[in-house]
Structure formats: C-alpha cells, structure tokens
Amino acid sequence: GDSVTQMEGPVTLSEEAFLTINCTYTATGYPSLFWYVQYPGEGLQLLLKATKADDKGSNKGFEATYRKETTSFHLEKGSVQVSDSAVYFCALIEGGSYIPTFGRGTSLIVHP
C-alpha cells in the first residue's frame, strides 16, 4: 500500500537557519503530494502541494519539489522564524481518492 516516510524529529534550529525536512513516498500510481502544518493548539493546515512530477509547491517561504525519480518531496525554507515552530506532515493522495496518506510528522522548534 501507499506510505510516506518523514525524517524523525524534533528538528531544532536557530532563527534564520536553513530548513530541510525530508519526505519520501511509496505509491502504486501517480499521487499528488502535500505538506501540512499544525501550529500549537490549531488544526492541520495545507501548506503547499504539487500534483505532478517536477512541480514545485511554495507558500510562506516554504518550497518542495515533486521528484518522481527519487520519490521525494522534501520541504525547505531558506530562513526560519520562531513562528515556524510547528509539526509538519508530509502526505500523498492517489488519483481518484481524496483521503490523504500521512507521514508521522516532524516537529520543528526554532529558537530566537
């Protein structure tokens, strides 16, 4: 079945550091890929998405590129802020479905 693997956290960074959170996936078809973010006390929010190979999703300074050859969708940000502290979930949705398959989540802690 489909699965998503994320790097384990927590990831602890200083403000303005570069962020990478690795995500790889296994899917039978050609899924769409997503990153969700959960800020403390809030629900998951869709952060960005990519629907086909080589697409780059971007939002709020975060980027991720759909790499079919390496089955990856790594999340990056050039300069993190304290307000980026949250749990980040990588997910995929197979064509014809609308239910995400999530990874385990990666906690990001950014210190001033």
Add this chain to the structure above:
Amino acid sequence: EAGVTQFPSHSVIEKGQTVTLRCDPISGHDNLYWYRRVMGKEIKFLLHFVKESKQDESGMPNNRFLAERTGGTYSTLKVQPAELEDSGVYFCASSQVSSSYEQYFGPGTRLTVT
C-alpha cells in the same frame, strides 16, 4: 467564519470507560471526516460522512468505535469500552466538496486511556 471545532480538547479516562468526542464542522460543509493519530505515528483515516450518511468507514478499527452525525451537522465519535491502545489525538475535518483534498481540520481531541 468559524473553523472546525472539537470538544473536549483533552480527555483522560480509565480503561473500560466510555468517551464521546464531538466535532462541529464549518457551517455548510456536507463532508465530515474523522482521523486518528496514535502517539508518534501517522495520522490515519477513520471515516467520512456526507451529510448524515457514512460514505466510507473503512478506517474504523473495530466495533468499539461508533460515529454518528444525526441531522447532518455535528458529529460524535464514541469509544466504548475504551482500551489503552485507543490513546491518541482524534482529528475531525470538513470540506464542502466530496472529492476535494481541501479539508479543513480541527485542533484535535487528545484522548488518554489509563
């Protein structure tokens, strides 16, 4: 516009007891979903309502879990009797369109079974 709300935010119960979680979707959203995240693991789909009907309940773990959505508005998820492995965070989400990945999630209910 109010988002998806869930009640309670936390619940601690003993094994064998009953707990009922509630979810209020965004007004006008016919689709309501329940998910669960067991500590440190993936968020897993439990079921999907369209209005008051269960569209897909393939993720419900066993018959100790009962979900209802009478009247097609809010939904409840009852666990009876609760077991230790039921501990986790239960998320609710809603969407306007059935076949959309644009689901709006609530903050979750953290359930601890001791």
